Amino acid sequence: MRAYTTAHLDLDLPPGHPFPLYKYRGVAEALKGEVDLVPAPPVDREVLALAHQEAYLDRVFGEGLSRAESLRLGLPFTPALLRRALHAAGGTVAATRDALATGLGLNLSGGTHHAYPDRAEGYSLFNDVAVAVALLRRKGFRGRVLVVDLDAHQGNGTAVFFQADPTVYTLSVHAERNYPLKKEQSDLDLGLPDGTGDEAYLEALRGALEEAFRFRPELVFYNAGVDVLKNDRFGRLALSLEGALRRDLAVLKKVKEAQAALVVVMGGGYNRDPGLTVAAHAQTYRAAISFR
Template identity: 75%
Template sequence: MKAYSTAHLSLDLPEGHPFPSYKYPGVAEALKGLLPVLPAPEVPREALFLAHDPAYLERLFREGLSRKESLRLGLPFTPSLLRRALHAAGGTLLAAEDALREGLGLNLAGGTHHAFPDRAEGYSLFNDVAVAVRWLRARGFAGRVLVVDLDAHQGNGTAVFFQEDPTVFTLSLHGERNYPLRKERSDLDVGLPDGVGDEAYLYALDEALEIAQAFRPELVFYNAGVDVLKGDRFGRLGLSLEGVRKRDERVFRMVKTLGVPLVVVMGGGYNRDPQLTVEAHAGTYRLALSSLA
């Protein structure tokens, strides 16, 4: 069992930018004693072309993003940004292959669910889960796939990728009034009010997982964003650290009941307390290992 990380990569950002670069090395360090943490490799270009629009990719690699596109992304376009996104997607791809082979795959990055087939949005240059699913399909995996997206923001890009694909079920449990303003159609969307706490959140999650389980997936991707925590700069929800643990516990229990492989990707987390962000993310991976490895 191993995990992949982008902690070896730097990201050039303006001073004071809210992107939480600190959490990637922080989580890798927190897990170092539990399993090997390997540098995520660059995703094969052919894998990106299986999922994303060729015109978007060719322009991205040739010219980068325009100022308007960078504003929509929320990050200035730099070579370091592109490099990091390529490696984050590569980590999810290898984690997916690990999951099929060993039952559990872990990427300490990824979950960039706002990337659409033909554009970047919301800190998401490539949709790593969509790329991994298309890569597995091209290599012969034909099973049903469930995407459980519990980031505080709707997985709008992921929803669009799979809207016409009956072999993939997308579940998004998110803040109804949060970004993105315009929601896309997942197979199951559960919008929650601002400030929702542990009890109401877990009740909604139990109902959603019961519906998702009926899809009888043969592989599960879990976007385990911790921006659901109270005090997150962008999340607007109100879970405690214990609430996040119980959330993860429910997902892992479902996976164990189904007896299927699981891929865990990091998703968002921007708490005003950086150490809380790191601890919550690390706790998800620790629980995945103790529950499923």
Template identity: 80%
Template sequence: MKAYTTYHLPLDLPEGHPFPLYKYRGVAEALRGLLLLEPAPEVPKEALFLAHDPLYLERVFREGLSRKESLRLGLPFTPAFLRRALHAAGGTLMAALDALEEGLGLNLAGGTHHAFPDRAEGYSLFNDVAVAVAWLRRRGFSGRVLVLDLDAHQGNGTAVFFGQDPTVYTLSLHGERNYPLKKERSDLDVGLPDGVGDGAYLRALEEALEKAGAFRPALVFYNAGVDVLKGDRFGRLSLSLEGVAQRDLRVYRFVKEVGAALVVVMGGGYNRDPRLTVEAHAATYRLALSSLA
């Protein structure tokens, strides 16, 4: 089984910046020997133009982002950052093709769900899932798609991308008072109070999956953010490692029950203990292998 990774791509960050660059290498190393790790390829520009606003893309490639736009992004715009974003989106696209062929596709990056059709936001330059869906549609895939977003933050960009698409169901389970301040409308939004632990979270997830199951998706994109862990710098929820594992197992059981193919993308994770971030992410992929591969 192969997985795509961007850990080999450098990125210079200001000293003390909270972006968890360490986790991409750490997760890849934790899974080495269990998966065939392949460098994520650059996404075809044609795929980007199928999803994103052409004027936005042309400006990004021609001149980058303004200082104001970089502040909204939360990262300095550099050629290295653009390259990583292109390859992260390429990893999700390739994982989607793998999923349709083999039932499971894995990207050890991606989950950039705050990117809108015409703007960058929240560490997200391109919306990798929206780009992958657009590419699959162009290649003739017509099945129903579920975007299951269990990152601690609402997938606001994803909600906008698919807001008028009846063939894609967006489900976001997130902190109600967390970023983004202005929530967009998913097909199903489940906002949770700060500090929610394992029990309440898993009950809410079970109810949400039951509703999503009625959609009968053929393909599921799982944004498996681990910023739901207690101690995350930005997550504001309080799941344990075991709680995150139970979350993942419920998702994989759901996928088997509905008979869908699955793409797993990494999503957020910013724990004050970097080892917990790496451990939780790696466990998500191990469980996917043991449950579905």
């Protein structure tokens, strides 16, 4: 079983920056010996252009993002940032190929669901899931696709990418009062109150999954952000580590019942306890492997 990783890529950040670069290496280390860790390949600009607007890509690959655009992204724009984003998106493309061949694809990165067709937002330079789906369509795949986004933040960019696409169903379960301030319209949005814990979250999730899987997907992308955990710096929800695992198992059960292929991408996780962030991400991938 392969898992694609960006752990080999560095990124210079200002002192004290909250982006959790540590977790990409930490999760890869935690899964060593359990999966075949493969450096994520970069995605080509031509593939990005199947989803993102050319004018946006011209800026990214030319002069780079402006200061205002970097502020919206939340990260300073550098060649290392661009390189890392190319590999993260490439990991999702490669994992999607694995999923269609074997039933499961794993990217220990990705889930950059705030990127729009024409701009970067919220640590998201490229929308890796949108890019992977666009490439699938170019290659002739016509199956129904479901995006199950359980990051604590609404997948606003992903929602916009697929709003006019009846072959893709988007589900976002998130903290309602969380970033982004302006929510976009997914096929199904479930905004939860601050402090939602295990039982209330799982009860709400069950109903959302029932509705979403009526779409009868053949391919599912699972954005398994662990910023849902209690004491996450940005999450606003309050799941335990056990509750996060029960969440994962609820998704995996529905995927198995649907006999759909599955791609797991990492999403967010910014816990005040870095070890908890790593442990939660690692248990998601272990659960997915066990359900294969």
